[in-house]
Amino acid sequence: MQIRNADPKGRNRLRGGVLLLLFAALVLAAAVGCGKQPATETEATPPQEPVPMRLAYGKKIHYAPQIIALKQGYFDEEGLAVEAKAVQAGIQAAEALASGSADIAVMGDAPGIIAASKVPVKIVASYGGGENMHRIVAKGKRVAIQMGSSTHGGFLAFLAKHGLSTADLELVPLNPRDMPEAMITNQIDAGVGSEPWPTNIEEKVEGSYQVATLSGLGNNYPLVMLVSEPYAEEHPEAVAAALRATQKAVDFMHEHPEEAAVMISETTGVPAERERKIMDTLEWGVVLDDATVESLKQTAEFLHSQEKIGAVPDWGRVIDKSFISKTGLAR
Numbered sequence: 639m640q641i642r643n644a645d646p647k648g649r650n651r652l653r654g655g656v657l658l659l660l661f662a663a664l665v666l667a668a669a670v671g672c673g674k675q676p677a678t679e680t681e682a683t684p685p686q687e688p689v690p691m692r693l694a695y696g697k698k699i700h701y702a703p704q705i706i707a708l709k710q711g712y713f714d715e716e717g718l719a720v721e722a723k724a725v726q727a728g729i730q731a732a733e734a735l736a737s738g739s740a741d742i743a744v745m746g747d748a749p750g751i752i753a754a755s756k757v758p759v760k761i762v763a764s765y766g767g768g769e770n771m772h773r774i775v776a777k778g779k780r781v782a783i784q785m786g787s788s789t790h791g792g793f794l795a796f797l798a799k800h801g802l803s804t805a806d807l808e809l810v811p812l813n814p815r816d817m818p819e820a821m822i823t824n825q826i827d828a829g830v831g832s833e834p835w836p837t838n839i840e841e842k843v844e845g846s847y848q849v850a851t852l853s854g855l856g857n858n859y860p861l862v863m864l865v866s867e868p869y870a871e872e873h874p875e876a877v878a879a880a881l882r883a884t885q886k887a888v889d890f891m892h893e894h895p896e897e898a899a900v901m902i903s904e905t906t907g908v909p910a911e912r913e914r915k916i917m918d919t920l921e922w923g924v925v926l927d928d929a930t931v932e933s934l935k936q937t938a939e940f941l942h943s944q945e946k947i948g949a950v951p952d953w954g955r956v957i958d959k960s961f962i963s964k965t966g967l968a969r
Contacts (some may be wrong), residue, residue, distance in 0.1 A: 644771065664951045668964050670922075673952065674884065677902070678866065686717060688714070688717055688718055689717060689718055689719065689873055689875075689876040689879070690718075690719045690721065690740050690818075691713070691719065691720050691721070691742060691869075691873075691876055691880065692716050692720075692721045692723060692739065692740045692741045692742070693713075693720050693721065693723060693740065693741070693742050693743070693744075693880075694723045694725050694730070694731040694734040694735065694739075694740035694742070694743035694744070695722065695723070695724065695725070695731065695743070695744050696724065696725055696726065696727060696728065696730075696731065696744075696745075697724050697905050697906050697907075698834070698900060698906055698918065699781055699833065699834055699906065699908070699913055699916045699920075700728075700746065700766070700832075700833075701744055701861075702745075702766070702792050702880065702887075702891060702898070702902050702913075702922070703765050703766065703884045703888050703891065703922065704722075704744055704884065704887070705887075705889040705901065705902055705905045705906075706887040706890055706891065706898055706901055706902070707883045707884055707886065707887040708720065708722055709901050709904075709905075710886070710887065710890060712882075712883035712884075712886040712887055713879075713880065713883045715883070715886075716846065716879035716880070716882050716883045717876075717879055718879055718880060718883065719875060722757035723739070723740055727745075727749075728744075728745030728746045728748070728749035728750070729745070729749040729752070731743040731744060731745045731749065732745055732749045732750065732752060732753035732864070733751055735757060735759055735864060735866055736753060736756065736757045738866070739864065740866075741866055741869040741873075742863065742864070742865045742866075742877070742880060743863070743864050744861065744862070744863050744864075744870050745861070745862060745864070746788065746832070746859075746861055746862075747767075747786050747788050747859055747860050747861070747862060747933065747934055748786075748788040748937060748941060748946075749890035749952075750862040750864055750934075751934060751937055751938045751941055751947065751951060752946065752947055753864060754864070754951040754956045755938075755947040755950065755951045756940050756947075756950060757866075757946065758866065758867035758868075759864045759865060759866055759867060759956065760864065760865045760866075760867060760870045760956060760957075760961075761862050761863070761864055761926075761934070761956050761958065762777050762863050762864070762865050762870070762877055762881065762926070762958055762961040762962060763861060763862070763863045763881055763884075763924050763925065763926045763958055763961070763962050764858075764860035764861060764862050764863075764924075764925055764926060764930045765861055765862075765884050765888065765922065765923070765924050766860070766861040766888075766920050766921060766922045766923070767858050767859045767860040767861050767920065767921060767930075767933075768858055768859065768919070768920045768921035769852070769854065769855075769857070769858055769859070770853055770919050770920070771832045771833060771852075771859045771919070771920055772788075772789045772793070772830065772831065772832045772836075772850045772851065772852040772859060773830070773831070773832075773833070773836040773848055773850070773851050773852070774793075774796075774828060774830050774836075774848065774850050774851070774852070774905040775828065775829055775830075775836045775839040775840055775843075775846050775847065775848055775849065776827060776828030776829070776846065776847070776849045777827045777828065777843070777845055777846055777847075778819065778827025778828060778958070779806075779808060779827055779828070780807075780808045780810055780825075780826045780827040781807050781808065781809055781810065781826065781827070781828040781829070781830060782810045782816075782817050782820060782821075782826040782828065782829045782830070783809055783810070783811065783812065783813075783814040783829070783830045783831070783837075784811070784812065784814055784831065784883075785809075785811045785944075786941065786944050786946045788832075788857075788859055788937045788940075788961065789830055789831055789832055789852070790940075790944070791870050791936075791937055791940030791941070791944075792802060792828075792852035792855055792859065793830050793852060794856060794940070795852075795857075796850070796852050796855060799854070799855065810825070810826050812826065812829075814829070814831040814835035814838075815835070815838070817829035817835060817838070817839055818838050818839050818841075818842040818843055820841075821839060821843045821846065822842065822843055823930065828849070829847065832859070832917055833916045833920065834912075835906070836848070837915070837916060841912075855912040856932070856933070856936065857933040858921070858929055858930060858933045858938065859933065859937075860930045860933055860936070863880070863881070865877050865961075868910075870958070874960070874961065874964070875964070877961045878961050878962075878964035878965050881924050881961060881962055881967060882965050882967070884890065885923075885924040885965070885967055886925050888922045888923055888924060891917065891922055892922070894895055895914060895917060895918075896910075896914065898917070899911070899914035899917060900915045902917075924965075924967050925962075925967075926957070926959050926962050931953070931957055934953075934957075935950070935953065938950040938951060
C-alpha cells in the first residue's frame, strides 16, 4: 500500500524530534565525559617511592633533633626511608661519611671540620649549638681538657680574653668521660668540656661548681649536618627534606619540652630531668647563617694551628646554602 499524499509537516515534526533526541544524547555524553573517568594505564601517577638515606648520628643529647625526628616519623613524612646508624661520637659519624657507609651525618663542629678537610662533603646546616655549650667546672687549677677539640680552642680564647695564659694553669689532657673520676681522686681540680660532660662533673663531684662558660668569644660552637657530595648531587631534594624533618623535630622540642626530654631519655638512657636541663642550655634551630660560618672558620683555624688538620677546608666548596634555601628555613 502506498501513501502518496503524506503530510510534509508531519515529516518535519518527526525529523525535528529525531534531531532533538540526538542533541540530548550528545549533551549527556559530554556531561559524562566531564565527570571522573577511570585513569588509563598511561595516565595513572605511580606513588612516589621513599628516597633511601643512611643517617649517622649519636644517641646523645647533641643529636636530640635526629632522635625525635626518627621517633616521630618526621623523616617518613618527608618521603625519606632513613636507615639510622648509631655511633659513639661525632668523629665516628665523620668516619662513616668518609668510608661511604653513611650518606648524611650529624656531629659537632670539630669533627665536622676535620671531615670537610679530608673528604668531599657538604656542610648543609647547623641544627643546634650555642655559646653556653662549653663550661668550666672546677675546684682548683689543674685543668683537664680534651686537646685539639673546639673546647680546647675556646678555652685558649677565653684565657686570652681575660688576660691569662696556660702558664697560669696546669693543663691535663683527658677524655671528658674520665673527668669526674679524675677529680674525685684529686688528679685534677677542674674540667672543661661541652655538655653533657660538665653536668657529669657537677653531679658526681661534691664541691664542684661552674666557674664560667666559654661565651662571648665570637663562636656559637655549631652542631652541624654534613652530606657526602655524591649523595647531595644525586638527591638534592632529599637533603632539603632531611632539613625540614630536623626543623619539625626542633619545633617539637620547643613546643613540648617535657615530652621531648622523655623521648631523648628513652634513647640515651640518661634521666629525662637531666636531658631537659641540657636541652635548655643549648640553642636549637636549622640555620646556616653568617655567625655559624664564622664560628666554623674560627674553629678550623685553631685546629690547623694545632696540626689536627693539614689545611682549612675549601669553604666555597664545603659550605652549601642551596639546600636550606629549598626549605624556606634560610636565616
